[in-house]
Amino acid sequence: MGIHLSNIAFNDYLEKLSEKYRIFAPIVKEGKGKFAETNVVGYGEIKTLEEIEIDKKSYFSPKEIFYPIRETLFYFTDNKIEVPKFEEKPLVIFVRPCDLNGVRKLDTIFLRNGEAVDFYYKRRRDLVKFVMMECTEGFDTCFCVSMGSNEAHDYDAAIRFEDGSVSLKIVDDALMVENLDGQENIDFEPEFIKENKVKVNIPDVDKVTKETFNNEIWKEYTSRCIACGRCNTSCITCSCFTMQDVSLSDDNRIGERRRVWTGCHVNGFSDMAGGHSFRDKNGERMRFKTMHKINDFYKRFDEHMCVGCGRCDDVCPEYISFSKCINKLNEIVKEDSANE
Amino acid sequence: MNNPYLPQAYKILEIRKETAIDYTFKVAFQGNVIGGQFMEISIPGVGEAPISICNFDKTSLEMTIRRVGRLTDKIFNLQAGDSLFMRGPYGNGFDTNIFKNKDVAFIAGGTGLAPIRKTIDHFMTGIDETKILEVLVGFKSPSDRLFIDDLDRWSKFGNVTVTVDKGDDTWQGETGLITTHIGKLDLSNVKEKIAVVVGPPIMMKFTTLELIKNGFKEENIWVSFERKMSCGIGKCGHCKIDETYICLDGPVFNYIKAKTLID
């Protein structure tokens, strides 16, 4: 079951929805692009359909809306600890199917890895409803079909943008509003992309061996990757963070502890006190990330982490392609197992 | 909802100087602890760090901290009566059942003695019995020795060897790297003998290789790892090696597992 709404009626819907929710969608952010005076598509708050950027992939993933780049865990004054108050409005976020699948991987880490549930993640995440935007064309660097994440079904609502109108399927009653003018009941099921231009073959986790880790292919990335970490920050499934203490007085009596995003490509990620460090070479970090996204996570949680959104390829200043890396890896794993 | 990131203030009961840069902090604490687990300790505004629990009883726990940087510098300025912020304990720790009625060698390099101190003491004081109990500890120099009283006391119950990389004018004990002493362990039943190895990465690597060369079975070797950690609870990603989270699945690992981990 679904409903059909003119764009005008849909804007009416958004207006009613915004009484209860803050609504986020991909939008064009002017002057924020890679080069001077260029634009970038990122997530922002919207009021109307016209603001939503439908034809381009968002450069940043929607994760920052519910997993902030920087978040205060607590303030302290004279040994008294206080968790920041949290009175946020519920959120509606427009996402593509790949990202919706990506959110599940974030949930896995924050809610299900180990016994502890991440308090800060959960309290925001519980506020989020996802409206899945039908995505049947994809973009140049996408490889969601290979990753099996072109389809998602755990949306709260799904939408198809048409010429002058939208089709909407509302699954979660919390997203219903009363009395929409010109609402027409229709059958609507979102469709999914069936083939991308880019395809990857993922090596079988049982065939990835120590030799794979020690293979020469990683060395190339040592000279190419500059450890900027953009592939980590743009990724819908990268979840790593570091604690940071900030003192607002000389005697450390007032301050805060916060967490900030970090990633495995960034310098210092695994350095320990006393000078021990691991993965000093950027190629080793590329290997670590690759294995995490298409091997390790699977071993632990029975699904791959990467959803094939292709953002890491879009953002890399050194034109390093993750999908090409996966395919190269698959080739060497094939060779290695043929040689056995 | 429980917030696992909130530390609580605990009172420091006593501070003991082990060496110029290693102090043992005894803190009031009640809760279940397993030897080999660690705490996340902090001073808000300065930082937070994982530190092994080296001793505990029903009302307190002890941690031996090396002064190496920002947070540990500030901790060294604290005094008995002050409070230290902590959350934990975290990690798996050593299962004492592994060692019961077995022939066991505990081998530690420097501060690596801290995480296994309680487990050694458990058997030295006869809470549970082992068949043969040996302790082999290496320090850089005589002045780097930790837990001198414990080592003395243990030598009455088991076979304790303390070696230093380089002695001084007064040093009468053993010298040489730990690896040179492996052959002197009681190897009469080496196929069944259990070894625990904890220390800096390079020491663990060469010591385990030497044990295997001397006939130890891989599945009878246990190690404890240290990695960078921010959360201690499987969220921050810093401690991950392959599909393994050191903070959740470790820090204690059987060598069969440990040898597959590639940083």
Ligand SMILES: Cc1cc2nc3c(=O)[nH]c(=O)nc-3n(C[C@H](O)[C@H](O)[C@H](O)COP(=O)(O)OP(=O)(O)OC[C@H]3O[C@@H](n4cnc5c(N)ncnc54)[C@H](O)[C@@H]3O)c2cc1C
């Ligand atoms: C499971 C576990 C158990 C541990 N148990 C103990 C224990 O029982 N006792 C103990 O003393 N410690 C233990 N540690 C280590 C302890 O966590 C660190 O010593 C502590 O984090 C240091 O914090 P700091 O703020 O004082 O040092 P920091 O200020 O963070 O750093 C201290 C030193 O490291 C060097 N350093 C910092 N960053 C880098 C870098 N990027 N590259 C190279 N060098 C760098 C600095 O030069 C400085 O000398 C344990 C660690 C783990 C993971």
Ligand code: SF4
């Ligand atoms: S690794 Fe790259 S393609 Fe995969 S989810 Fe992350 S950004 Fe997207």
Ligand code: SF4
């Ligand atoms: S975006 Fe490219 S250069 Fe930057 S860290 Fe990632 S792989 Fe390296």
Ligand code: FES
């Ligand atoms: S210390 Fe954060 S995941 Fe292990």
